Amino acid sequence: MPHPVPGAGLGDHSGGHPGCLNDVAGLRAGHFTDPRAPTGCSVVLCPEGAVAGVDVRGAAPGTRETDLLKTDNLVERVHAVLLSGGSAFGLDAAGGVMRWLAEHGHGLPVGPARVPIVPAAVLFDLWLGHGIRPDAAAGHAACVAAASADPAAPLAQGCVGAGAGATVGKLFGIGRAMKGGIGTASLTVGGVTVGALVAVNAIGDVVDPSTGQPLAGARTEDGRRLQHTVRSIVEGQVPVTPPAGTATTIGVVATDAVLTKAQANRLATVAHDGLARSIRPVHTMSDGDTLFALATGRSAIPAAMNVLGTLAAEVVARAVVNAVLHAAGLPGLPAMHDLVPAHARPGR
Numbered sequence: 001m002p003h004p005v006p007g008a009g010l011g012d013h014s015g016g017h018p019g020c021l022n023d024v025a026g027l028r029a030g031h032f033t034d035p036r037a038p039t040g041c042s043v044v045l046c047p048e049g050a051v052a053g054v055d056v057r058g059a060a061p062g063t064r065e066t067d068l069l070k071t072d073n074l075v076e077r078v079h080a081v082l083l084s085g086g087s088a089f090g091l092d093a094a095g096g097v098m099r100w101l102a103e104h105g106h107g108l109p110v111g112p113a114r115v116p117i118v119p120a121a122v123l124f125d126l127w128l129g130h131g132i133r134p135d136a137a138a139g140h141a142a143c144v145a146a147a148s149a150d151p152a153a154p155l156a157q158g159c160v161g162a163g164a165g166a167t168v169g170k171l172f173g174i175g176r177a178m179k180g181g182i183g184t185a186s187l188t189v190g191g192v193t194v195g196a197l198v199a200v201n202a203i204g205d206v207v208d209p210s211t212g213q214p215l216a217g218a219r220t221e222d223g224r225r226l227q228h229t230v231r232s233i234v235e236g237q238v239p240v241t242p243p244a245g246t247a248t249t250i251g252v253v254a255t256d257a258v259l260t261k262a263q264a265n266r267l268a269t270v271a272h273d274g275l276a277r278s279i280r281p282v283h284t285m286s287d288g289d290t291l292f293a294l295a296t297g298r299s300a301i302p303a304a305m306n307v308l309g310t311l312a313a314e315v316v317a318r319a320v321v322n323a324v325l326h327a328a329g330l331p332g333l334p335a336m337h338d339l340v341p342a343h344a345r346p347g348r
Contacts, residue, residue, distance in 0.1 A: 018185075019184070019185050019186030019187065019195065019315075020154060020155040020184040020185065020186055020195060020197075021044065021155065021184050021186065021195040021196060021197040021252065021254060022151065022155055022195070023186040023188070023193050023195050024186065024193050024194070024195045024254045024255060024256050024294075024296060024298075025193070025256045025296060025298035025299065026046055026048060026050065026256065026296030026297075026298045027044055027045065027046050027050070027195075027254055027294065027296060028044075028045045028146045028147060028149070028151075029042060029043065029044045029045070029146055029155055029184070029197055030042070030043055030045075030142050030143065030144075030145035030146025030147070030148075030149055030155075030161075031043075031142055031145060031156060031160045031161030031162075031182075032134065032138045032139070032141040032142040032145060032161060033159075033160045033161055033164050034132055034134070034138065034164065036130075036132050037128065037129045037130045037132040037165070038125065038128045038129065038159065038164045038165040038330065039085040039086055039090075039125050039128070039129045039132055039133055039134060039164050039165045040084075040085055040134060040138065040142075040160065040161045040162060040163075040164040040165075041082060041083065041084035041085065041086075041090060041093045041134040041138050041139055041142050041161060041162050042082075042083045042084075042142060042160075042161035042162040042163075042182060042197065042199065043080055043081070043082050043083075043097055043139065043142040043143050043146055044080060044081045044083075044146075044197060044252050044254070044294065045079075045080050045101075045143060045146050045147065046078065046079060046080060046081075046294060046296060047079055047080075047101060047104065047106040048106075048296075049077035049078070049079060050077055050078060050079075050254070050294040050295055050296045050297075051076055051077055051259050051260065051261055051264050051294070051295040051297070052069050052077065052078040052081070052119065052261070052264055052292060052293065052294055052295075053069055053261060053262075053263075053264030053265030053266070053267060053268045053292070053293040054066050054069045054119065054265065054268050054290065054291070054292050054293070055265065055268040055269040055271070055272055055290070055291055055293075056288070056289070056290045057272050057275075057282075057283040057289045057290070057291075058247075058248055058249075058283055058284070058287035058288040058289035058290065059283075059284065059285040059286070059287065059288070060246075060247075060248070060285065060286055060287060060288045061121065061248070061288030061289075061290050062087060062088045062090075062091065062121065062122040062123075062124075062248070062288055063119070063120065063121045063122075063288075063290055064082075064091050064094055064118075064119060064120040064121075065078075065094075065117065065118065065119040065120065066119060066290075068117070068119075069119060069261075069264075069265065069292075070265075071261050071262045071265060075108065075117055076261055077108075077117070078117040078118065078119055078294070079101050079106050079107060079108075079116045079117050079118065080097050080101060080116065080118045080143070081118070081119050081120065081252050081292045081294065082094045082097050082118055082119070082120035082121075082139060082142075083120070083121060083122075083123075083161070083162040083182075083197070083199050083250050083251065083252070084120060084121075084122045084123070084134045084138075084139070084162055085122065085123055085125040085129070085133065085134055085162055085164060085165050085166075085199075086122060086125065086126070086129065086133030086134045087122055087123070087124045087125070087126050087133070088122060089122075089133040089134075089135075090122040090123075090133055090134045091120055091122055092133075092134070092135045092136055092139075093120070093134040093135060093136060093138045093139030093142070094118045094120040094136075094139055095136040095139065096135070096136035096137055096138060096139030096140035096141070096142075096143070097116070097118045097120075097139040097140070097142070097143055098116045098118050099136065099139075099140055100139075100140050100143035100144065100147075101116035101118070101143070102114065102116055119292060121248075121250040121288070121290040121292070122248070122250070122288075123162065123166060123199055123201040123247070123248040123249070123250055123288070124201065124246045124247060124248060125164070125165025125166060125167075125201065127165070127167065127174060127246075128165040128167075128330070129165055142161065155184050155197075157181065157182060157183050157184060157322055157323065157325075157326035158181040158182065158183075158323070158325075158326030158327045158328060159179065159181050159326075159327055159328050160181070160182060161182050161199070162182055162199035162250065163180060163181035163182025163183075163199045163200065163201075163323060163327075164181075165201075166179070166180030166181055166182065166199055166200055166201035166323070166327075167179060167180050167201060167247075167333060168180040168200060168201065168202045168203075168204070168205065168206050168216050168217050168279075168324065169202075169203075169204070169205050169206075169214075169216065169217030169218035169219065169226075169227070169229065170202075170203050170218070170242055170246070170247060170286075171203055171204065171218055171229050171233075171239035171240065171242070171281075172218045172227060172229070172232075172237075172239055172240060173240050174242075175332070176218050176219045176220075176221070176223065176227065177217075177218065177219075177333060178216045178217060178218075178219065178324075178329075178333060178334055178335065178336070178339070179216070179324075179327045179328065179329050179330060179333045179334065179335040179336075180199075180200040180201050180202065180206070180216065180323060180324060180327060181199075181200060181323040181324060181326060181327035182197065182198065182199040182200070182323050183197075183198055183200065183318075183319040183320060183321065183322030183323030183324070183325070183326065184196060184197045184198070184319050184322060185315045185316075185318035185319045185322055186315055187311050187314060187315055189307065189311060190301075190304075190307070191299055191301055192255060192256060192257045192299050192301050192304075192307075192308070192311075193255065193256050193299070194253065194254070194255045194257075194308060194311040194312055194315055195253070195254050195255075195315055196251060196252065196253045196254070196271070196274070196312070196315040196316045196318070196319040197251055197252050197319060198249060198250070198251030198252075198275075198291075198316060198319040198320050198323060199249065199250050199251060199323070200249050200279070200320050200323040200324065201247050201248050201249060201250075202247055202248075202249050202279045202282065202287060202289075203242060203246075203247040203281070203284045203286050203287050204217065204229055204230075204279050204280050204281040204282055204284065205217025205218060205226070205227075205228070205229045205230070205279070205280055206278060206279055206320055206321065206323070206324045206336075207278060207279070207280055208321065208346050209277040209278050209317045209321070210346070212280075214226040214227075214228050214229075215321065215324050215325075215336050215340060215346070216324040216327070216335065216336040216339075216340075217229055218232075219334075219339070223334075224339070225339065226339060226340075229280065229281070230280045230281060233281075242286045246286055247284070247286050247287045247288075248287050248288035248289060248290070249275060249279060249282070249287065249289045249320070250288070250289070250290045250291070251290075251291050251292070251316065251319065252291070252292045252293075252294060253267060253268065253271040253274075253291055253292070253293050253294075253312045253315065253316055254293065254294040254295070254296070255267070255293075255294070255295050255296070255303075255308060255311075255312075256295075256296050256297065256298040256299040256301075257295060257297070257299055257301050257302070257303045257304075257308060258295065258297040258299070258300065258301060258302050258303060259293075259295035259297070259303045259308075260303075263295070263303050263305060264293045264294070264295050265293065266305065266309070267293040267295070267305070267308055267309065267312055268291050268292060268293035270309035270312055270313055271291050271293065271309075271312040271313055271316045272289070272291055272313075272316075273309075273313035273316075274312065274313040274314065274315065274316025274317035274318075274319075274320065275289060275291070275316060275317075275320065277313070277317045278316075278317040278320035278321055279320060291316070293312075321346050324336045325337075325346065
């Protein structure tokens with residue numbers, strides 16, 4: 001496996017919402033971007049353990065270790081979350097994350113051993129991968145990148161990590177799609193920070209939540225303008241039927257507040273409101289939309305769930321927008337900056 005490609009600057013454009021998941025105390029995120037093909041993986045390390053939950057809304061998910069996050073099951077804390085390209089093949093990368101954690105002595109004590117707990121979700125980028133997909137070495141490399149990154153440096157966004165091969169706007173065929181990516185955002189209110197990291201590979205369009213106008217998604221037949229998928233369907237245009245599991249938006253929403261496992265699961269549920277505000281349509285039969293929630297408890301402030309839920313949905317929506325704001329196009333797959341005038345972009 002080649003060494004990871006440095007993420008900073010790849011597909012990066014100015015503008016968008018500030019902040020990133022690394023603003024949440026106790027977490028460190030990093031990417032591995034494969035230099036051979038547009039694919040990769042992203043990891044969120046919480047080696048001291050974080051209370052975790054999950055909500056899977058898409059009808060075609062690819063996940064690992066989600067059952068243990070149910071409130072009636074034993075394990076309370078996880079040590080990392082993996083987001084990966086490669087469809088189900090990409091779940092192999094979680095083995096490399098486990099290896100890195102074990103090498104550094106992190107995991108759930110089980111008799112004489114420590115077993116790292118690493119939930120994961122994958123997205124479909126096999127359109128572009130040419131048979132290359134993240135494996136255990138890729139997962140390990142993402143951990144190395146996360147652990148060695150300058151804490152003061154911004155987390156790379158756009159066509160890096162799990163967002164390297166992401167695409168959006170596929171309901172009228174992959175030939176009219178656009179480039180997606182991975183984005184992050186954070187907010188701090190009342191001494192509590194909430195952040196999100198989201199890899200956007202949706203069937204639907206990414207829209208500006210404040211206006212509903214598409215930013216990246218299905219294009220018109222001539223490829224020069226955005227189609228506005230929902231409006232087109234309402235007006236009677238029939239979309240194609242994409243194969244199940246060929247899309248998926250996956251991500252992590254996290255806070256330094258003190259949460260129970262039940263509250264973490266609820267936070268993951270409410271965070272999906274951010275996807276609904278920024279992706280239309282969302283949670284389709286061909287998406288495997290999955291959001292994990294993490295709570296490090298570092299602020300020592302008990303959860304105010306109505307506030308946290310509001311912030312979680314907001315940072316998820318902002319992270320989705322940031323993913324396309326920072327994306328760079330590929331041949332036949334333009335990015336937002338190729339079609340949307342500068343004055344019409346969020347954050348301007």
